[in-house]
Amino acid sequence: MSVAKQDVRSLAEAARAASRVLATAPTGQKDEALRLMARHLREAIPAIVAANEVDMAAARASGKGGAFLDRLLLNASRVEAMARAVEEVAGLKDPVGEVTEGWDRPNGLHVSKVRLPLGVVLMIYEARPNVTSDAAALCLKSGNAALLRGGSEAARSNAAIAAALAAGVTEAGLPAACIQPVPPGERETLLELLKLEGLIDLCIPRGGEGLIRFVAENARIPVVKHYKGVCHVYVHAAADLDMATRITLNAKTSRPGVCNAAECLLVDRAVAEAFLPRVARELVAKGVELRGDPATVEVLSRAGVAVTPATEEDWGREFLDLILAVRVVDGLDAALGHIARYGSEHTEAIVTADAAVAGRFTREAQASAVVWNASTRFNDGGELGLGAEIGISTSRLHAFGPMGLRELTSQKYVIHGQGQVR
Amino acid sequence: MSVAKQDVRSLAEAARAASRVLATAPTGQKDEALRLMARHLREAIPAIVAANEVDMAAARASGKGGAFLDRLLLNASRVEAMARAVEEVAGLKDPVGEVTEGWDRPNGLHVSKVRLPLGVVLMIYEARPNVTSDAAALCLKSGNAALLRGGSEAARSNAAIAAALAAGVTEAGLPAACIQPVPPGERETLLELLKLEGLIDLCIPRGGEGLIRFVAENARIPVVKHYKGVCHVYVHAAADLDMATRITLNAKTSRPGVCNAAECLLVDRAVAEAFLPRVARELVAKGVELRGDPATVEVLSRAGVAVTPATEEDWGREFLDLILAVRVVDGLDAALGHIARYGSEHTEAIVTADAAVAGRFTREAQASAVVWNASTRFNDGGELGLGAEIGISTSRLHAFGPMGLRELTSQKYVIHGQGQVR
Numbered sequence: 001m002s003v004a005k006q007d008v009r010s011l012a013e014a015a016r017a018a019s020r021v022l023a024t025a026p027t028g029q030k031d032e033a034l035r036l037m038a039r040h041l042r043e044a045i046p047a048i049v050a051a052n053e054v055d056m057a058a059a060r061a062s063g064k065g066g067a068f069l070d071r072l073l074l075n076a077s078r079v080e081a082m083a084r085a086v087e088e089v090a091g092l093k094d095p096v097g098e099v100t101e102g103w104d105r106p107n108g109l110h111v112s113k114v115r116l117p118l119g120v121v122l123m124i125y126e127a128r129p130n131v132t133s134d135a136a137a138l139c140l141k142s143g144n145a146a147l148l149r150g151g152s153e154a155a156r157s158n159a160a161i162a163a164a165l166a167a168g169v170t171e172a173g174l175p176a177a178c179i180q181p182v183p184p185g186e187r188e189t190l191l192e193l194l195k196l197e198g199l200i201d202l203c204i205p206r207g208g209e210g211l212i213r214f215v216a217e218n219a220r221i222p223v224v225k226h227y228k229g230v231c232h233v234y235v236h237a238a239a240d241l242d243m244a245t246r247i248t249l250n251a252k253t254s255r256p257g258v259c260n261a262a263e264c265l266l267v268d269r270a271v272a273e274a275f276l277p278r279v280a281r282e283l284v285a286k287g288v289e290l291r292g293d294p295a296t297v298e299v300l301s302r303a304g305v306a307v308t309p310a311t312e313e314d315w316g317r318e319f320l321d322l323i324l325a326v327r328v329v330d331g332l333d334a335a336l337g338h339i340a341r342y343g344s345e346h347t348e349a350i351v352t353a354d355a356a357v358a359g360r361f362t363r364e365a366q367a368s369a370v371v372w373n374a375s376t377r378f379n380d381g382g383e384l385g386l387g388a389e390i391g392i393s394t395s396r397l398h399a400f401g402p403m404g405l406r407e408l409t410s411q412k413y414v415i416h417g418q419g420q421v422r
Numbered sequence: 423m424s425v426a427k428q429d430v431r432s433l434a435e436a437a438r439a440a441s442r443v444l445a446t447a448p449t450g451q452k453d454e455a456l457r458l459m460a461r462h463l464r465e466a467i468p469a470i471v472a473a474n475e476v477d478m479a480a481a482r483a484s485g486k487g488g489a490f491l492d493r494l495l496l497n498a499s500r501v502e503a504m505a506r507a508v509e510e511v512a513g514l515k516d517p518v519g520e521v522t523e524g525w526d527r528p529n530g531l532h533v534s535k536v537r538l539p540l541g542v543v544l545m546i547y548e549a550r551p552n553v554t555s556d557a558a559a560l561c562l563k564s565g566n567a568a569l570l571r572g573g574s575e576a577a578r579s580n581a582a583i584a585a586a587l588a589a590g591v592t593e594a595g596l597p598a599a600c601i602q603p604v605p606p607g608e609r610e611t612l613l614e615l616l617k618l619e620g621l622i623d624l625c626i627p628r629g630g631e632g633l634i635r636f637v638a639e640n641a642r643i644p645v646v647k648h649y650k651g652v653c654h655v656y657v658h659a660a661a662d663l664d665m666a667t668r669i670t671l672n673a674k675t676s677r678p679g680v681c682n683a684a685e686c687l688l689v690d691r692a693v694a695e696a697f698l699p700r701v702a703r704e705l706v707a708k709g710v711e712l713r714g715d716p717a718t719v720e721v722l723s724r725a726g727v728a729v730t731p732a733t734e735e736d737w738g739r740e741f742l743d744l745i746l747a748v749r750v751v752d753g754l755d756a757a758l759g760h761i762a763r764y765g766s767e768h769t770e771a772i773v774t775a776d777a778a779v780a781g782r783f784t785r786e787a788q789a790s791a792v793v794w795n796a797s798t799r800f801n802d803g804g805e806l807g808l809g810a811e812i813g814i815s816t817s818r819l820h821a822f823g824p825m826g827l828r829e830l831t832s833q834k835y836v837i838h839g840q841g842q843v844r
Contacts, residue, residue: 024786109796111806118818201818222819243841250843362836364446374839384533396540396623396832397644398820410818414784417796419665421672
């Protein structure tokens with residue numbers, strides 16, 4: 001299944017050519033393509049599920065674990081959900097051509113900024129085959145040609161999905177190369193892809209930190225990175241403690257394996273006695289292991305709640321599990337200091353009734369999303385109203401936080417004059 | 423003058439620490455720093471000019487040419503102009519904290535997007551010492567710590583300028599490391615800088631194509647590239663030919679050595695006879711050498727105007743000189759085809775009275791600025807009203823076209839709830 005250097009370049013050149021057509025395709029044609037992609041996905045359910053069964057058998061034979069197998073698994077209802085997600089993208093507003101602002105110059109020139117596609121987007125991802133259709137739909141709607149390089153374990157599933165998508169694209173009269181799977185191969189072919197400056201405009205890696213670091217370190221093309229989410233919930237002295245309990249529980253336990261789950265609870269000393277035992281009891285009841293600093297251990301031990309002493313490694317750690325680091329802090333500055341030192345600039349939340357304190361927190365906490373009196377779990381493209389997300393950027397260049405359709409575009413200046421010269 | 427690896431990393435770490443302070447510095451403090459930077463620049467005129475004289479003598483001794491020496495030269499009036507430019511940045515609107523949009527979610531969450539600095543910006547440039555103060559001012563106002571690595575030929579001038587700027591910064595109570603010159607050294611120290619992912623957020627190289635390619639190929643940190651400007655003026659059949667003449671003359675001759683100057687004139691066949699001889703006579707009178715395709719050569723030869731046959735190398739070439747490639751085309755699609763093949767996505771202009779044609783051109787021409795009935799020379803931060811520019815991006819990630827203060831920021835999501843959970 002490996003591909004030669006030249007093949008990789010040919011794929012990218014085909015994508016570049018297709019991107020020129022797609023860049024000016026009317027919204028109606030793109031939406032028609034998306035509806036046809038969904039229809040072909042549904043029609044291909046037997047073929048996709050059959051291909052997935054082969055991938056699943058190989059993964060089982062190579063000893064992959066349950067969580068991996070669950071991410072890889074496709075069945076009729078999962079493919080149906082993928083088709084519905086593609087149709088939902090058809091319903092989103094087309095970002096291409098949107099005039100984001102306009103102004104007049106003293107010499108009479110009218111200047112406006114207008115969105116245009118980025119060009120060719122390379123997605124690099126691991127075992128989840130639904131990324132193939134999600135990313136393809138978002139790229140197509142935003143006028144970008146997509147190169148989709150999934151993990152080798154999902155190769156057959158991805159090929160079957162991509163074939164169905166391509167059938168929809170061509171039926172709508174768009175070039176098949178708008179959506180191309182890159183056959184997974186050796187690292188060498190990935191390295192080759194990552195060097196195709198001028199052919200690929202953006203690389204979005206999604207997966208484990210190892211994959212993302214490998215891409216970031218080897219790419220000559222721009223990469224929007226999504227590193228880990230070490231998210232904090234800071235319960236300020238003026239917090240409504242019922243609300244703080246609800247938010248902490250939700251941020252930690254509603255889905256502990258995702259990047260916007262909380263990994264660390266910071267509690268003002270003034271409310272530690274009143275807040276820690278009650279929130280800790282509820283967390284422990286949900287199966288959460290608590291790792292506290294000495295002050296937390298003291299308060300919780302006295303209250304008879306199970307707690308382990310935290311080590312230095314527990315601060316700034318992405319547990320992705322039912323484990324929560326807990327620290328008592330002396331006010332806003334100490335909380336901000338902890339976050340500056342240990343946070344990952346992903347999501348930081350404060351619970352407080354004091355608007356001035358919240359104002360300082362939202363200004364000074366450095367993160368793609370800063371949340372006041374709500375769960376960290378809202379840092380998500382769907383929850384924020386972007387419609388869907390292709391990733392969450394934790395670096396500030398180009399986009400910071402959830403990336404939707406608009407974040408898959410750039411903007412050009414359009415200058416309209418009446419013969420002006422300098 | 424070379425610096426060791428460790429020194430380079432220490433500089434970047436100091437910049438990172440300073441950036442944390444600067445990120446939340448009030449606008450008033452930043453503006454005070456800018457005014458003090460300008461004052462210290464003026465007070466340091468004798469020292470700066472003396473340092474520059476040493477650089478100039480060394481450059482002369484090493485046989486540098488007149489254009490290079492002119493870029494390197496500082497005198498009292500040039501330093502005064504630098505100080506005024508710094509003061510002008512104090513008058514621009516602070517982008518940090520600007521709320522760019524806000525919306526409500528069905529669950530009552532209020533979501534807004536708020537600008538924040540990028541962090542640490544590395545400028546890499548060549549002989550012009552005024553870039554030191556221009557870049558420092560723009561970075562400081564936008565809340566970014568600046569690492570300034572100028573060319574070795576301007577090392578003494580840049581050190582003197584940076585010392586004056588640092589005096590202003592510290593007098594305003596901000597960390598001196600907000601603005602740091604990187605001593606120019608071997609390529610190895612530059613390579614080391616370009617690898618400091620996590621310490622440097624953005625690299626902006628300004629200078630020749632060789633420098634920019636070196637940076638782009640070796641950087642592990644994000645780079646906003648500014649490659650060449652191969653700008654076209656397309657005179658459509660429905661153009662006002664007086665206007666087209668004026669625009670062509672201005673685009674080619676007002677400053678032929680800059681990136682937004684026109685390098686190629688495309689003329690619809692329908693108006694070639696009426697337009698080419700008149701514009702060509704005026705261009706030749708201004709000293710422009712014309713290189714035409716066969717149709718252009720035929721029309722101009724018949725009209726008795728000097729013209730050289732163009733070679734394939736003349737299309738897509740950045741002359742940066744009083745040379746203009748000229749081609750007769752068969753309408754809008756042919757013009758767009760030529761631009762797609764030979765343009766550099768910098769600036770493309772159309773002259774036409776037909777709004778529908780202009781609409782298609784502005785939609786379909788791929789460039790950071792598309793101009794209708796005005797000169798290509800307006801693709802400039804100052805002319806477009808950005809206040810000042812730190813560079814012009816010719817790639818679409820993060821920014822496309824002139825980059826002002828806003829393009830030196832990112833945006834974070836601020837989410838305000840009343841206890842919402844998922």
